[in-house]
Amino acid sequence: MSDIMRPISIDALLNWVMEEFRTNGTIFGIRKFYQADGKKNLSLFGEKMETPIGPAAGPHTQLAQNIVASYLTGSRFFELKTVQILDGEDLPVSKPCISARDEGYNVEWSTELKVPEAFEEYVKGWFVLKLLSHEFDLGSPEGFIFNMSVGYDLEGILTPKIQNYIDGMNDASTSDIWKECQEAAFKHLDKFTRVDEKYIKNISPRVSRSITLSTLHGTPPDEIEKIATHLLKDKHLHTFIKCNPTLLGYEYARKTMDDLGFDYMAFDDKHFLGDLQFEDAVPMMHGLQDLADRNHLSFGVKITNTFPVDITQGELPGEEMYMSGRSLFPLSIAVAKKLSDAFNGKLQISYSGGADIFNVKALFEAGIWPITVATTLLKPGGYQRINQIANVLSVLDYPTYVSLDLEKLDKLVNKSLMQARYQKSIKLPISSKLPEKVPLIDCYTAPCQGTGGCPINQDIPAYLRYVSEGKYLEALQVIVDKNPLPFITGTICAHPCQTKCTREFYEGAIDIRGVKLEAAEHAYDQLIATLEKPVSQKDAVKTAVIGGGPAGIAAGYLLAREGMPVTVFERDKTLGGVCSQIVPEFRIPMESVQKDVKLAKFMGAEFKTGQAAPSIEELRNQGYENIVFAIGAWKRGKLRLEKGTALNALEFLKANRLNPEDNPYGERIVVVGGGNTAMDCARAAKRIPGVKSVSIVYRRDKRNMPADEEELYLALEDDVNFLELLAPVSLENGKLTCEIMKLGERDASGRRKPMATGKFTEVLADTLIAAVGEKVDNDFFASVGIETDEWGSVKNDPATLETNLKNVYVIGDANRGPATIVEAIADATTVANDICDVHNHNYERANLNINRAVPRDKRGLLVSETNCMTQAERCLECSTICESCVDVCPNRANVVINVNGNPQILHIDRMCNECGNCETFCPYSSAPYKDKFTLFNSEVDFYDSTNQGFYVIDADKQTCKVRLATDIITTNLSESNLTIPNELLDMMEAVIDDYAFCLAD
Structure with a gap:
């Protein structure tokens, strides 16, 4: 595939918007539209905005569809992506160019389009917003502001290319694209109910009357002043200039990052020494403010521009990248405070740099606005996160003039240095990826219960949902179906599931372990009262389990539940192994351990304590055909x-x-x-x-x-x-x-x-x-004839855990070395399944929430002071619906289409610039932009890619060119085809029949 985006024509754009809404009730995947109070707004640049929030100059304002998606979710201030003399294919942007798993990084800085193409995208976006605001009554058509962003030096800005761009944005009425917008609107007038010809003709062509100056690191103060003077005096534009965190000085920035745990970020003092110095910035800004006042224009600063750090761990290609997100907030707010102090709170600040739901209210109440966001929108929930922010800000009192509250700003700075929100975790995050590759269809999955998540494939979304509904018994029934130790695992499980939780990319992983314990504590007695004694299997063989720790108890429970006679031998007087003998009482009470033992006993497992287990030979003589060693790893390191x-x-x-x-x-x-x-x-x-x-x-x-x-x-x-x-x-x-x-x-x-x-x-x-560290007692295994390898580990069949001795198994720590409790349960399950057939009811598939609107409503909704949820309610129900790749794509290149009633992900090649963001958040070890079934809009694009996908040759005849693996097939969808799976044939047919708007250029 190519990383060159191909913008959608205004004709196709309007058709897409209205047809998608007609068929799905969505527009570019946005399901919840923000409806503004048209009577409430802020004044800026002689214009009005209904909310002081919007996307920063970056990936979310590069294409018209990005702007539309931002508006629909509540944005009313749009900082358009920066244009400069170097553009298009001449711009050296490495791919992938974004990494936003935690703090954000990028290696791109301005639009990847040619400047005339960028101009067209912004005009199209402006025009479509005028139509949608009126048609869907989302707010006043005059209630949003477009703010240009240009860079990076005076010579480039004075070129005809950039001058024409600035003039065209100030008045687009004579441009070809403006005429195309009007003609397309007239053409599709029948799709609208509130828009008429008069309304279309009266849409203002003044797209932007303000500008934000972005300069490169090392630009001299006099150069910045000359450019700003040109923009104010010659172009008569309301002007912001971007400021860098380098204004704080190297020592402050380095110490702040180190103290907050971002000590691994590598940067030296070169940019701090070469960039604009604070003592030069303040008098320059005072002069520009005076110039703006004389020309009856607004002047202010945009905080902040990029903060460059070295690429040391291969995060992105190249040697240097630009940091953003929560790690930038403590620096950005410190710059805001420092400049505000110098101007006694009278300097207009347009703010970015780590703004999100957790701080926008405080920022706005301190007098900082407008506020733009980027990194938060790159995470699951995507554009929909703006909706929550807009709702929080819209209920606040809107100021009528610029006045920053220096005391509140000071508190914000102090909080940013103290709050856990802005501190890096002690340990760097581990990969949340599943090892499997994403399938072409039916890719929704709950990574918490997948490979690398829950070793016993616990049906986590199902029991979280039951707990959220107050159905504790049902939740506990789901849990004990696969987990015989709900109290032990609910208290001290290592919870690898939480490292895979998609909620980690919101405000933190769900306390899955805690919810399990909540269900156990609420419903244990009720569960015991409703359980039925298992029926003993006819001619069932006896099993001896040696060791009464978590592995042994689990094996006893699972086998007994299937009606198999099983005896657990424990040489200590107390069952529970490390849980009752080693782990401190303040971590897990003995009562909790014994409740799990009681479950196993109820199922019919026999326990013999206070004596060593008989030898293998003696056990054989007593009729035990199966012997399971669950003796732990007690050999001292x-x-x-x-x-x-x-x-x-x-x-x-x-x-x-x-x-x-x-x-x-x-x-x-x-x-x-x-x-x-x-x-x-x-x-x-x-x-x-x-x-x-x-x-x-x-x-x-x-x-x-x-x-x-x-x-x-x-x-x-x-x-x-x-x-x-x-x-x-x-x-x-x-x-x-x-x-x-x-x-x-x-x-x-x-x-x-x-x-x-x-x-x-x-x-x-x-x-x-x-x-x-403790070790497995390989001397003991050698003494009973069980083979070990050169490292002392037991040799066994990985599929069954059977050793070289027939029907003799080793599980838990004795098998893996020091392992987790849930891994011990996994081993017990493996052995039980080899001895008999363990019946798990697979609750997750049986209890899918078929009303997908419920989990979709949670997308983009973060827990904050204005939105509280219980731990169980926070579950995103990924096993029902995932769509993270759709959420996080700024360009909307990953779309959801319904195929036979089921949602499927389709990747649209021409809308993708290979930023790599969907790869970061896909739960699989995959990049959806490479690995999902792809729609190509031209034969050239089809052959320029290796993606599996299709190109529609003739929609009326349903003729397509298809690539499966490395095979290229030309097929007619109406005819039988044994080469292409039916599910893919249905998917292509759905695109042609129901999503034809995706095909138009």
């Missing part, structure tokens, strides 16, 4: 010290669980290790009477510790000291000598490798606890 010894973590935790008040350890306890067990040790130690300090020593930093992020935060909340980049050497006389380390290159796991520096330091330590 060792900490090598030149002098001194360390207490093993498991020994410490076991003793502490039995007697948490006992302190034989002294006042200062040091824990060596960076995993979850180390966090448990440290947090347990903090609760011991007489302990004054607890420290964690680790050879990497927190960001590169293996512990779950949640566990790190809990340890920090408990005031555990983190002594990072230290490697223990020796313990002597109450002092732990450590070598100071530094971080080098990343290893295979993605973590930065610790490297010795040859420097040493000492840490006071009365007791040293080694939490350096």
Whole structure:
């Protein structure tokens, strides 16, 4: 495919808009239209805007359809994408050019169209908004403002190309595109109910009477002043000039980013030294303000322009990229405050730089407007996020003049430096991608329960939906269908599902684990009362499970539920394994563990405790045909010290669980290790009477510790000291000598490798606890004849977990090494399925929310102070509908079409510029712009691509040229075809019959 966008003609654009609305009730995929109060507006540039919000100059104002989508969702101020002398194919934009998974990055800076093409797109957008505002009564046709953006130097701006653009935007009446717009509107007049010829003729051709100047880094102050003077004096335009965060100085910016956890962002002082300096900016702006006042024009600043950082992790192609989003907010608001102080609150500020639903209200109440957004719109929910912002702002009092509240601005700056919202997580996010490739059809999926999400494929959206409806019993029934340990997993599950949650791209992942526990606590007694004892299978063989931890309990439950006789042997007197013997009581109460045991007992599992299990031979003699080892990983890891010894973590935790008040350890306890067990040790130690300090020593930093992020935060909340980049050497006389380390290159796991520096330091330590990992007891397995590999891992059949001994299995930690509880359940399920047929009811498919309007209504709606939702209500129900690639495409190149009543994703080649944003947010390891079935609008485009897709040769005859894999087929859809799957034939037929507006140029 090509990364060259092909704009839609005004004739095809109007046809698309009205036909899509007629057939689907949507326009460019927008389902919820914002209806403004036509009597309420703000005055700016001698114009009116009904809401002070809109898209920033960027991907959301590059094409006419982008502008339309922005307007429909509530935008009334449009900062059009920057034009400059270098344009079209001469513009060196690398692809992909956007990365917005968390904070935003981009490597593009102005329109990718030729300047005359950009002019046409903006005029088309303006004209269509005039029609739609009136036709659908969305607000006053005079209630929105288009703001030009130009760059980057005076020489380029003075060229005929840019001068013609500016003049044409100021008055488009003599342009060819204006005439085309009028003719197209007359042609499609029958599609409108409120628009008539008189209205069309009276549409104002004054598209824009204001401009924002964007200059390159390093542009001298006198150059900026000359350009602004030209725009004010010669072109008589209301003028904003973009300001860079470099006005803050390198030291401030570097310290701010470091303190907020963005220390991995690489930038030096070159731009800070070369850019406009604050002491030069203020007098220049005062002069320009005076010039504007004399010419009865508005002058102000746009905050902020780009903040350049180095590309160090291959985030995007090239060497430098521009940072945006939440990480830019603390810098941008600091620039706003600094300039506002210099102007005593009388400087008009047009604001971008991390604006979103979480701060727009505070920005506006501080006197900052208009506000434009970009990065937030690049995330799932897309344009629809503007609707929520517009609703929040529209109920506020609109000012009648420029006046910034310096006190409120000061509070905003302080909040940006303190709020968790603007701080990077301790650990960098892991990939939320599923390993599978996206299918051509039926691609909606819930990544939380897919591969890499829930190891037991728990039907998460189903039980979240039930809890949101208050149906706790139904939710718990869904849970225990595949999960025998609802209390244990509801309390201490590592919840890998949450790392895949699409809600992460809104305000944070859903507390899926917490909702599970909520269902268990509300409905456990009711569940027990409604359960029926399983019927024993005739001639069922007996199974012995050795080990009464999570893996053993799960195996007992699953087998017993299927009517299989099963006995679980546990040498300890208490069932639960690490959950009852090791994990501190404050993390999981014994009562919760025993409730899960009770479930297994109810199903008929027999438990024998307080004695070692018989040998394999003895079990065979007792009639046990199947033997499952679930013995955990209890072999102690060792900490090598030149002098001194360390207490093993498991020994410490076991003793502490039995007697948490006992302190034989002294006042200062040091824990060596960076995993979850180390966090448990440290947090347990903090609760011991007489302990004054607890420290964690680790050879990497927190960001590169293996512990779950949640566990790190809990340890920090408990005031555990983190002594990072230290490697223990020796313990002597109450002092732990450590070598100071530094971080080098990343290893295979993605973590930065610790490297010795040859420097040493000492840490006071009365007791040293080694939490350096546990191992599988391979000596035991060797003694019973079970084969292990060279690393001591059990050899087994991955599909069944059967070892070299017939009908002998190993599950849980003993199989995987130290593993999670839900992985132990997954192993138990695998073995149970090999022994018998485990009947899971597949609730997720049985309970699809067929009213897709319900989950669609949640798209773009973030939880904020004005919109509260429970954890369960936050679920986006991705298994019912996904459409993230549709949401996040600025150009609307991914569209939803209904095929036989089911929504399918179609990629439209000509509307795509390969920005790469849909690849970031597709739950699959795929790029929808490459991997979804693609519609080509010309044969040239078809052959210029390798995408699987089609080109309609003759719509009337339903003749298409199709590419499947590498095969190219010419087919007639009305005739039988054994080469092309029926689902794709139906999809192409639906495009021709129901979505013909997508075909027109």
